[in-house]
Amino acid sequence: xxxxxxxxxxxxxxxxxxxxxxxxxxxxxxxxxxxxxxxxxxxxxxxxxxxxxxxxxxxxxxxxxxxxxxxxxxxxxxxxxxxxxxxxxxxxxxxxxxxxxxxxxxxxxxxxxxxxxxxxxxxxxxxxxxxxxxxxxxxxxxxxxxxxxxxxxxxxxxxxxxxxxxxxxxxxxxxxxxxxxxxxxxxxxxxxxxxxxxxxxxxxxxxxxxxxxxxxxxxxxxxxxxxxxxxxxxxxxxxxxxxxxxxxxxxxxxxxxxxxxxxxxxxxxxxxxxxxxxxxxxxxxxxxxxxxxxxxxxxxxxxxxxxxxxxxxxxxxxxxxxxxxxxxxxxxxxxxxxxxxxxxxxxxxxxxxxxxxxxxxxxxxxxxxxxxxxxxxxxxxxxxxxxxxxxxxxxxxxxx
Ligand code: CTP
Numbered sequence: 486x487x488x489x490x491x492x493x494x495x496x497x498x499x500x501x502x503x504x505x506x507x508x509x510x511x512x513x514x515x516x517x518x519x520x521x522x523x524x525x526x527x528x529x530x531x532x533x534x535x536x537x538x539x540x541x542x543x544x545x546x547x548x549x550x551x552x553x554x555x556x557x558x559x560x561x562x563x564x565x566x567x568x569x570x571x572x573x574x575x576x577x578x579x580x581x582x583x584x585x586x587x588x589x590x591x592x593x594x595x596x597x598x599x600x601x602x603x604x605x606x607x608x609x610x611x612x613x614x615x616x617x618x619x620x621x622x623x624x625x626x627x628x629x630x631x632x633x634x635x636x637x638x639x640x641x642x643x644x645x646x647x648x649x650x651x652x653x654x655x656x657x658x659x660x661x662x663x664x665x666x667x668x669x670x671x672x673x674x675x676x677x678x679x680x681x682x683x684x685x686x687x688x689x690x691x692x693x694x695x696x697x698x699x700x701x702x703x704x705x706x707x708x709x710x711x712x713x714x715x716x717x718x719x720x721x722x723x724x725x726x727x728x729x730x731x732x733x734x735x736x737x738x739x740x741x742x743x744x745x746x747x748x749x750x751x752x753x754x755x756x757x758x759x760x761x762x763x764x765x766x767x768x769x770x771x772x773x774x775x776x777x778x779x780x781x782x783x784x785x786x787x788x789x790x791x792x793x794x795x796x797x798x799x800x801x802x803x804x805x806x807x808x809x810x811x812x813x814x815x816x817x818x819x820x821x822x823x824x825x826x827x828x829x830x831x832x833x834x835x836x837x838x839x840x841x842x843x844x845x846x847x848x849x850x851x852x853x854x855x856x857x858x859x860x861x862x863x864x865x866x867x868x869x870x871x872x873x874x875x876x877x878x879x880x881x882x883x884x885x
Contacts, residue, residue, distance in 0.1 A: 603631040630710065676714040682721045704870045806832075
């Protein structure tokens, strides 16, 4: 699939980088996209609507009401018309409003009405970009499933040099192009993903858990959703969440609940990725009241949980693809390969615990993927989102 015939809204807010947007509009139109430009009032100071209307072939919109005729610009139908909304440049102000759902202008009303994917290319002065509020807003917008095109480093309008420059229009165009190109390659597929830790209750206040944050599994779910799959995410207890429209999240607490949820969904899944850090053991009994202190030691009797992945391996049919994770600290590849065969997997993703900046809680990960046909691919340290892309790229390439 390509950008041809796609309906794209370009939302421009009031930053100097707005002067570069006519180039983006031109590239999109040349590639065959339908482009509707919406500007905030302050964006008019940086680029003229006449230029943008001429290049896009459509009147530029800013207000709820058309001045001359008094007719209403319908933000709801425009929001639904769009296949993609691209905010470029986005100021700190618009970013904050997007994160908090404040719809005090036409552009933001369309944004709140839209159901399509959203891309954000921020542009602001370096201190504004580095401000904790901006960082928090960007993080929040990422949890909505939006694609952030980070600002780059360079000379800024203030004369200062640093991060805050909007990505160049050619690169934003390439990003949009890639999005539509890759968007389709999981369309029609159903993907089941597990993520996060499990909490095994000892009593009403205590549990046995682990350090998994759920970041890797959520990145996998988001990547699949962005590539067009219908995703079910079975998510253990974590403060992280995702709200991509293609993802249905089922929240669970413990290994037994995860087992139930996964088994209910498994028959429908074409690709299943077990990224959750499932507890191997759970208390034999959960006390109904808080356990009181008595003596200097205490013993807990644990029993093994059911191995969800192994059970899926037994159950899977020839067209289903099953992917597990392995976290090893010694003889890593040999142990991962053993696990792959024992659990009847198609792929196993080996996490490195030794690597700096990889594994639990980090935004990056360093993995090797082992296939049932005996291949081992070692990847460098990457963002978890890029690791997720590698996993699906390999799965798709192996099934051609
Ligand atoms: N897993 C599972 N159910 C469990 C335990 C683990 O589905 N009760 C899955 C994990 O989601 C992961 C894979 O099994 O995809 C590997 O988990 P790991 O803990 O590394 O391996 P184990 O099989 O538990 O073996 P060991 O702890 O002995 O290394």
